[in-house]
Amino acid sequence: MPNTSTRQKHGRRTRRRRRADPVRNELVSSSLESAQQCLLNQDYGTAFAHYLLVLNLAPVFKDFPRESFRFTLFKWAEELDSVGRIQDLFDCYEQALELFPSDEVILNSMGEHLFRMGFRDEAADHFHKALKLRSDYPEARENFYRVANWLVERWHFLMLNDHGRNQKYQQAIQKAVQKGCNTVLDIGTGTGILGMCAKKAGAAEVYACDLSKTMYELACEVVSANGMDGSIRILHMKSLEMEVPKDIPHRVSLVVTETVDAGLFGEGIIESLIHAWHHLLLPPKNEYGEQSATGRVIPAGATVFGMAVECAEIRRHHRLCVTEVGSLSMAAAGELHSLVSCSSEPDDSMEPYTTERLSRLPGGYKPLTEPFTALNIDFNNVQELEGLSSREVQEMRLPVTQQGELDALAVWFQLHLDEENSLSTGPQEDTCWEQAIYPFHSFVLKPQDELIVEVSCRDTYLRLCSVAVLRDGLKIHFDRHVDLQYPISNPNPEAELCSALALQTDQSRAKDFCMLECSEMALLNHHDYHQSFCTALAKLISQLKVKCQNQARGSAFQPDPAVSTRCRSPFYVLDVSEGFSLLSLIAASQGHVKAFSTVEKKKQQEVLKRLAHSNNISEQHLEFWFNSMEDEQGMLQRPSTEKLWSAIILDCVETCGLIRQKLMEKASLARSLLEEGGRIFPGKIVVYGMLVESETLLLESAVQGQEPTLGFNIAPFINQFTVPVHVFLDFSTLACRRLSESVELFVLDLMETNANYTNREVKVSCASGLLSDIPFWYHIYLDEEISVSTLSQTSHWKQAAVVLQQPLEVRAGDWVRLAVKLHKSTISILAHIESTPQQME
CATH class of the missing domain: 2.70.160.11 (Hnrnp arginine n-methyltransferase1)
Structure with a gap:
């Protein structure tokens, strides 16, 4: 019987080479050619599909087309992004990483897309992987630094460096545990420090949770490094999703938390504590003191304080303070204000407050009233927490102590950890907290006035709103859609009062309003910036006109049709500033200029159109780039096939103080699109x-x-x-x-x-x-x-x-x-x- 064993008994047999498959080879070859041709034709989607086929059929070719494959992937991802096909975009990156799992460039690029889409934890993971593969990869390192500012906000460092704050929390937790609170839940654990304080104080069981994946993983590392990983259980979830006994075995006797922002309630402490009292905490002690085991919360409560202030720095970030911007009259702009509104009516499109460290504001601030108590809250009273949103609006009358322009209400609080320990976030305190700022659309207050402020918590946000002022027995109501700005030096207070009363019924003044970012409002109020651009643009256009005239005179004996056409055509200016910008309109105001704006929001475009009309700028001289582009990838292209740009305005510096990403690449592209004598603004x-x-x-x-x-x-x-x-x-x-x-x-x-x-x-x-x-x-x-x-x-x-x-x-x-x-x-x-x-x- 022949030997049927496939095992060779003697010697070593050379492995046979895989027989070449001519059909497969032909498919690989033709697909590679097709990919390269599609790439030349800028058909990136088809090119990407061909490259995938080639690399899956013939992995041996992986290193040969890698650079072309990357380029194709990135260009195709840009197209998918521009038309909102986000899932397809990430599918393409997943396919690419299956082929090249150790490609730091693809990892970094996917991280950039994830970050732009708001997936910060996932983005950080990709940047970190890219850095592990190549520690000196500058793009990944820069991106990791940028995302780190989001994942671990800078106040974490200040908080951990605040020895007084840390000791007070530790003392309050230690005292509660010693009084019998031996099961503890730390909500929003961060680094895990409060949970570790509880364990160190002798708590039998400690649980902690955090929604941020980054902070959850950080807390796990910290707890493990301190030898407590077996005695503190950390969960990656919101406390609102926690259940007994699914997530923790039974109700706890103590909840510790510091989920408070500058406005106290902005991080959701009210909702989380209501849920905790109903589902995670032992009930509080009843009025007869009969319960043997009761629950409690640290902090036990808070007192909120406020004060009316005058502050030019706050003013210029929240409302228009100038009547002219770069030679343009702003009278027809309508009402422009920031996205922050201190209206008592909740509005999802607006923020109820912003934050500032009052002690560091340039120019300082002037208190216009004494500090007042706006609210007291007991975190150990669940009925009080549940009734917070339905509380009646409280009206407060504040005597004005100094004359000045009402720009905002500044708010801070005292956090009562227990009967003995408290923390203050006041303007004079050196803590990790800033103050909450409720900006107002300005009114001049005088001594003997009474400012009427409404305090409410209708959507569990603390809302403070200045609604009126009492002056000489009359009540002047404020309206955010009316400009109540008067010069402080008005010698006739009676005329001012009559004017204010008249404005309350002047409905013709209630124009369309437009909301801008705080930085955009500050930009509008930056006089030197716009005046400098106005001067520089006028100078450039004048030089180009003279040049064109000289060329026309030089060709008088032998007319050149191209020169003649150029002199009749307008100069083209493209403003690619980020966000809302008036620079295109300033360029159009120079005459013989067609300016293109990259402002996208319809409301903001309407403002530019109104300003153009009121400043006698023809509609033909201003165009909105994205409205006229069929292909969104055409950014920084020529206005038409035979024209070049006379000026391209680049936004070079981010508000935060950094050079904008890819600035030099944009400048290089812009230079290639300028006509002779044209300029990039800025030039240096x-x-x-x-x-x-x-x-x-x-x-x-x-x-x-x-x-x-x-x-x-x-x-x-x-x-x-x-x-x-x-x-x-x-x-x-x-x-x-x-x-x-x-x-x-x-x-x-x-x-x-x-x-x-x-x-x-x-x-x-x-x-x-x-x-x-x-x-x-x-x-x-x-x-x-x-x-x-x-x-x-x-x-x-x-x-x-x-x-x-x-x-x-x-x-x-x-x-x-x-x-x-x-x-x-x-x-x-x-x-x-x-x-x-x-x-x-």
């Missing part, structure tokens, strides 16, 4: 900086010191989310000691690509101190003579600062060498002390 950006010592920036950037926080090892874990650049900084009010003069750090030339460099070293002489930070800002040059500074106190921009991981001890006369590096649009700075001959000896 000069970066300036200064050496400073600032404990404030250090405390806001990382957990400081070698000592564990309340005895717990937390710093190494949360400090993983430390970012090297602090944004939204106001240098004019920053608590710091300046160790040097300002110095030029870098130049970005948007008009001359060959003038740019990627690295620069700068030597700076400094005073003695601890060099911890390098704040930086920009001088933005529209041309060689006209510039605006982001350091100006009237600027809509904030500043940023590089925070050194290891602060440097410097002595007077030391030289610090700064290594400044530009990668794409990201600036990084390293500092070291340069040794002098005396030091070397």
